[in-house]
Amino acid sequence: MRTPFIAGNWKMNKTISEGEQFIDSLGDLPAEDEVESAICAPFIHLPSLLEKAQHLNLGIGAENAHYEDSGAFTGEVSAAMLGDLGVDYVIIGHSERREHFNETDGTVNKKTHAVLDKNMIPIVCVGESDAEREAGDHASVVESQIEKAFDGIPAESAGKVVVAYEPIWAIGTGKSATSEDANEMCGVIRKKVASLYGNETAAAVRIQYGGSVKPANIGEYMGQEHIDGALVGGASLEPEDFMALLEGAKR
Numbered sequence: 150m151r152t153p154f155i156a157g158n159w160k161m162n163k164t165i166s167e168g169e170q171f172i173d174s175l176g177d178l179p180a181e182d183e184v185e186s187a188i189c190a191p192f193i194h195l196p197s198l199l200e201k202a203q204h205l206n207l208g209i210g211a212e213n214a215h216y217e218d219s220g221a222f223t224g225e226v227s228a229a230m231l232g233d234l235g236v237d238y239v240i241i242g243h244s245e246r247r248e249h250f251n252e253t254d255g256t257v258n259k260k261t262h263a264v265l266d267k268n269m270i271p272i273v274c275v276g277e278s279d280a281e282r283e284a285g286d287h288a289s290v291v292e293s294q295i296e297k298a299f300d301g302i303p304a305e306s307a308g309k310v311v312v313a314y315e316p317i318w319a320i321g322t323g324k325s326a327t328s329e330d331a332n333e334m335c336g337v338i339r340k341k342v343a344s345l346y347g348n349e350t351a352a353a354v355r356i357q358y359g360g361s362v363k364p365a366n367i368g369e370y371m372g373q374e375h376i377d378g379a380l381v382g383g384a385s386l387e388p389e390d391f392m393a394l395l396e397g398a399k400r
């Protein structure tokens with residue numbers, strides 16, 4: 150049985166002290182076997198969040214990583230550095246990075262390899278644009294993103310990858326996908342993983358939905374067969390909302 154997994158993505162929000170206050174304001178987090186939870190934050194937050202979350206059932210993640218261990222890549226932070234710091238998760242290929250920072254399926258693949266190599270869990274984001282959905286291409290777009298992201302990933306690592314299905318038109322817009330539509334696409338992703346690695350790996354891979362998830366709608370998504378959790382932007386910024394999301398994710 151897959152443990153529900155809620156990950157907050159703070160994006161480019163909060164100062165370090167605001168981040169620390171967030172952790173201090175969390176109540177009792179659900180037990181490890183009930184809900185897995187994580188906060189993914191800008192790089193500068195990671196040391197203090199890791200320290201604050203040391204004794205909590207709360208993983209800490211980065212929002213990006215470079216695939217090379219080191220080198221002349223001004224402004225970048227490598228998966229090797231994050232692994233050394235003790236980071237648990239890394240978001241890869243978020244649509245905002247694909248749109249604004251030239252992230253491609255090729256770099257997503259290299260980053261997925263690098264993050265797994267450093268013993269962290271990649272949260273690989275996929276999802277179609279409004280135009281691609283309108284054209285009826287949503288399933289093929291996402292299947293292709295999955296195939297390229299997993300290229301060369303060995304079977305023994307593939308089951309550790311978390312996939313976040315985030316239709317671009319639903320991110321930060323308040324216009325969430327219906328739980329049925331989101332489930333259908335998460336089912337497409339699971340089937341694609343099964344075609345690459347077999348049913349056992351496909352059953353192990355956790356698939357999150359992301360796009361305007363909030364305490365009021367998390368229950369609907371969690372009631373769906375193929376949705377194992379959520380990657381949450383806006384509603385992960387307030388401790389009360391984050392706690393309510395964790396509560397709503399319990400099965």
Ligand SMILES: O=C[C@H](O)COP(=O)(O)O
Pocket residue numbers: 158243315319320321322323359360361362380381382383384
């Ligand atoms: O990574 C999170 C997603 O981009 C969703 O953001 P949102 O919950 O603010 O719509």
